[in-house]
Amino acid sequence: MKSGMTGPYSISSPRGEDRESYIRAVLRAVKPGGHVIVATFAEDGPENCSGLPVMRYSADGLHAEFGAPFRLLRQESEEHHTPFGTVQKFIYCLCRKEAN
Numbered sequence: 001m002k003s004g005m006t007g008p009y010s011i012s013s014p015r016g017e018d019r020e021s022y023i024r025a026v027l028r029a030v031k032p033g034g035h036v037i038v039a040t041f042a043e044d045g046p047e048n049c050s051g052l053p054v055m056r057y058s059a060d061g062l063h064a065e066f067g068a069p070f071r072l073l074r075q076e077s078e079e080h081h082t083p084f085g086t087v088q089k090f091i092y093c094l095c096r097k098e099a100n
Helices: 016-029 059-066
Strands: 035-041 070-081 087-097
Touching: 016 059, 035 059, 059 070, 059 087
Parallel strands: none
Antiparallel strands: 035 087, 070 087
């Protein structure tokens, strides 16, 4: 199935235009009743990854990026243990696009 998303995209990018581009692509690609799973750094996650600054989110904050067309169905947190012995906290959100 072709999604129409041409990426790469990053919701974790601190650059607003990157996040906005990703969100526009999701809004176009996901049909009403469709689902999206988004994973990104949790609000208590790292401030940088591979030397680059990142955005951090709570489940509500991440859901707010996508707005009213989506309903937050479920959220999960994860502590990822890196090969370097550090912990990176992530948030996963499952959302469904509602009918217009």
